[in-house]
Amino acid sequence: xxxxxxxxxxxxxxxxxxxxxxxxxxxxxxxxxxxxxxxxxxxxxxxxxxxxxxxxxxxxxxxxxxxxxxxxxxxxxxxxxxxxxxxxxxxxxxxxxxxxxxxxxxxxxxxxxxxxxxxxxxxxxxxxxxxxxxxxxxxxxxxxxxxxxxxxxxxxxxxxxxxxxxxxxxxxxxxxxxxxxxxxxxxxxxxxxxxxxxxxxxxxxxxxxxxxxxxxxxxxxxxxxxxxxxxxxxxxxxxxxxxxxxxxxxxxxxxxxxxxxxxxxxxxxxxxxxxxxxxxxxxxxxxxxxxxxxxxxxxxxxxxxxxxxxxxxxxxxxxxxxxxxxxxxxxxxxxxxxxxxxxxxxxxxxxxxxxxxxxxxxxxxxxxxxxxxxxxxxxxxxxxxxxxxxxxxxxxxxxxxxxxxxxxxxxxxxxxxxxxxxxxxxxxxxxxxxxxxxxxxxxxx
Amino acid sequence: xxxxxxxxxxxxxxxxxxxxxxxxxxxxxxxxxxxxxxxxxxxxxxxxxxxxxxxxxxxxxxxxxxxxxxxxxxxxxxxxxxxxxxxxxxxxxxxxxxxxxxxxxxxxxxxxxxxxxxxxxxxxxxxxxxxxxxxxxxxxxxxxxxxxxxxxxxxxxxxxxxxxxxxxxxxxxxxxxxxxxxxxxxxxxxxxxxxxxxxxxxxxxxxxxxxxxxxxxxxxxxxxxxxxxxxxxxxxxxxxxxxxxxxxxxxxxxxxxxxxxxxxxxxxxxxxxxxxxxxxxxxxxxxxxxxxxxxxxxxxxxxxxxxxxxxxxxxxxxxxxxxxxxxxxxxxxxxxxxxxxxxxxxxxxxxxxxxxxxxxxxxxxxxxxxxxxxxxxxxxxxxxxxxxxxxxxxxxxxxxxxxxxxxxxxxxxxxxxxxxxxxxxxxxxxxxxxxxxxxxxxxxx
Numbered sequence: 001x002x003x004x005x006x007x008x009x010x011x012x013x014x015x016x017x018x019x020x021x022x023x024x025x026x027x028x029x030x031x032x033x034x035x036x037x038x039x040x041x042x043x044x045x046x047x048x049x050x051x052x053x054x055x056x057x058x059x060x061x062x063x064x065x066x067x068x069x070x071x072x073x074x075x076x077x078x079x080x081x082x083x084x085x086x087x088x089x090x091x092x093x094x095x096x097x098x099x100x101x102x103x104x105x106x107x108x109x110x111x112x113x114x115x116x117x118x119x120x121x122x123x124x125x126x127x128x129x130x131x132x133x134x135x136x137x138x139x140x141x142x143x144x145x146x147x148x149x150x151x152x153x154x155x156x157x158x159x160x161x162x163x164x165x166x167x168x169x170x171x172x173x174x175x176x177x178x179x180x181x182x183x184x185x186x187x188x189x190x191x192x193x194x195x196x197x198x199x200x201x202x203x204x205x206x207x208x209x210x211x212x213x214x215x216x217x218x219x220x221x222x223x224x225x226x227x228x229x230x231x232x233x234x235x236x237x238x239x240x241x242x243x244x245x246x247x248x249x250x251x252x253x254x255x256x257x258x259x260x261x262x263x264x265x266x267x268x269x270x271x272x273x274x275x276x277x278x279x280x281x282x283x284x285x286x287x288x289x290x291x292x293x294x295x296x297x298x299x300x301x302x303x304x305x306x307x308x309x310x311x312x313x314x315x316x317x318x319x320x321x322x323x324x325x326x327x328x329x330x331x332x333x334x335x336x337x338x339x340x341x342x343x344x345x346x347x348x349x350x351x352x353x354x355x356x357x358x359x360x361x362x363x364x365x366x367x368x369x370x371x372x373x374x375x376x377x378x379x380x381x382x383x384x385x386x387x388x389x390x391x392x393x394x395x396x397x398x399x400x401x402x403x404x405x406x407x408x409x410x411x412x413x414x415x416x417x418x419x420x421x422x423x424x425x426x427x428x429x430x431x432x433x434x435x436x437x438x439x440x441x442x443x444x445x
Numbered sequence: 446x447x448x449x450x451x452x453x454x455x456x457x458x459x460x461x462x463x464x465x466x467x468x469x470x471x472x473x474x475x476x477x478x479x480x481x482x483x484x485x486x487x488x489x490x491x492x493x494x495x496x497x498x499x500x501x502x503x504x505x506x507x508x509x510x511x512x513x514x515x516x517x518x519x520x521x522x523x524x525x526x527x528x529x530x531x532x533x534x535x536x537x538x539x540x541x542x543x544x545x546x547x548x549x550x551x552x553x554x555x556x557x558x559x560x561x562x563x564x565x566x567x568x569x570x571x572x573x574x575x576x577x578x579x580x581x582x583x584x585x586x587x588x589x590x591x592x593x594x595x596x597x598x599x600x601x602x603x604x605x606x607x608x609x610x611x612x613x614x615x616x617x618x619x620x621x622x623x624x625x626x627x628x629x630x631x632x633x634x635x636x637x638x639x640x641x642x643x644x645x646x647x648x649x650x651x652x653x654x655x656x657x658x659x660x661x662x663x664x665x666x667x668x669x670x671x672x673x674x675x676x677x678x679x680x681x682x683x684x685x686x687x688x689x690x691x692x693x694x695x696x697x698x699x700x701x702x703x704x705x706x707x708x709x710x711x712x713x714x715x716x717x718x719x720x721x722x723x724x725x726x727x728x729x730x731x732x733x734x735x736x737x738x739x740x741x742x743x744x745x746x747x748x749x750x751x752x753x754x755x756x757x758x759x760x761x762x763x764x765x766x767x768x769x770x771x772x773x774x775x776x777x778x779x780x781x782x783x784x785x786x787x788x789x790x791x792x793x794x795x796x797x798x799x800x801x802x803x804x805x806x807x808x809x810x811x812x813x814x815x816x817x818x819x820x821x822x823x824x825x826x827x828x829x830x831x832x833x834x835x836x837x838x839x840x841x842x843x844x845x846x847x848x849x850x851x852x853x854x855x856x857x858x859x860x861x862x863x864x865x866x867x868x869x870x871x872x873x874x875x876x877x878x879x880x881x882x883x884x885x886x887x888x889x890x
Contacts, residue, residue, distance in 0.1 A: 035819075104843050109460070
């Protein structure tokens, strides 16, 4: 991590760092599959028209054009031109619509892929990074219970990672919107946008914004801020909201939904999932539950996993596909684990055993040993040259390979743990390394 | 596969098809790691200057530009502009040079990533596809033995895949070049280019080309074609070459190298690796061993795995990095396995068990059952609604989930195999499905 990316915003990992990233990805994959999510991949490319459908983000999109394009080929902001996707939600929505006839709904999918943002180079932000998304999408309707389930899935997934303590903060758009309406504030989107800035600019500035931007009175602004200040690890947030004395049907609905999420989560993942009524999430398409996640002690890093419920991820004629989903910023997380967390792999290579050579002709015999060991899942390299044993051992040491295998001219075998120096007789058909040496482990340096 | 890609050249798989692709990728990853190869990923993006260094391929490159680029930003064929990589070799060469100080040489790496080619849309070729590459790269020198080893690794890797019979065809550039020089043909690159067309245009046309393009006499052309006609599954090719009566030092060297590869391979993977003296491989940077691989019965598909030895993958001042590597066209292979091979996953979802609900309140209890099963690696979904059991079973059936779990009001458990209808008492703490049902398997339909 001392190394600088050779192209700003496009980080690349060394083999040891990549093992940490693979561990994170493999763990997420395993957890998602244990919860019944199917994997898909979508193409890296969408049409510009598809990507800009929601507007506002065209600055962040990388357009594509063939270097030797012919006259008349679509390019730039032409809706038919091609561009790299900037998230996995837009491609997933298109995939659902295109393949609706082949999918069983509710469709549960996870997707771990790179996305690209055409940020200005000098901003020092990632321009290529990996996201891990899970969504459940219904055909026409999707029971609210999936909002509860996703909070549990994500608590399980993040809890399986070596990332320390984290908090999933949950809010509900209906709750906030109903509260604002009950207060008499009708431009709820503008109120949400102002409240969303709470962490950045503080309550006084937000109050000013509410008054100047949304036409709120001081009392209304104070009430909106009071709502946003409520955070509880149990369902007591509901009483605190009630105590503010606002009445609205949508507020009731939101309170009931958020109570259900927090109640389930406090049973199954106590302390991990909290109600935080300041969470707004910028994206317009969320319509109910919204989630954010922070690493305890690294709150400044921002949310490492966010999402929510949307009543219409996509539509096809009269058919609407509602969903609920979450997205983990894998690259941002891994980058932090490597830099601050000091996470690393216990060795740089998968190899557990180097088979040493007595002489150059013993290479074939050494391949037999390697094949026997590999058949039991042990990663093996065979030395390429019959150098002095000391040199072959140093080769293993330099690569972090823990064991060196020797075969005598008489055909007997010994294996040496080059860390301890212990050397013992061994049979290629039965020897295995200790479980912790079979594969590189992830440790804190 | 009846479905057409919504964007020509950018295929996307359904969840079941993706399971086949994942199986291929996971199997390759496992085999490469068992042979001691480390994984890396390089960024999708290189500078245009880096990509076009070898010339000739600019038509196939997708350039990138921010949709709202500011004046003066590099674009198009400007060497500083960004573009998508078209293979994994160019990025790997750059990675080796940039990180040479952090890598242990010989550096063994595998890389499974997407690449892009800006083909004309109407060509019906893949414009996005996945490649799986392995290379061993030395610092200054790399023993020839790695050429032998890579043939064995690739035979092992491809042999682990459900692709049927395949043949790795090996040749050696030194052998061919030495032979042509011994014949008196000095423009060996031009001779190779002509011979490379053998499969496409036949021997008569190649003879014409050799005479018109390289100034060969009829005898020389006939001898070059005689060399290219030699194919043996053992080392007898050497005698056949000798019988042609050509002498050259480089020819001797090439014969010795190819003999070593074929000898080792015929011991360890009999019949799989053959000497084929017609193999030329277009790329100029190969300097010794060259490999191609065809699926038996699908020769028209072309090579699914190709590579070779290069004396200089990259250089850094006086420092040269020779290597030997192979690249598998994963997308092309998977596409063929799905279409002609009829390969499919035994179910569409990872889920082995659906936990049914008696009533809506039993959802929490059902989560306990699910958690107990997941702890033993069993993928589980919990029903979202307490519909009639018949409806919950149909839900499982529609998704291909083989088992449905029932918990009575008294807290006893039963599990039903919905394929056979068998229903038995089961304990969440100990029940496991038969091994073949634990995860989706890959089968031929």
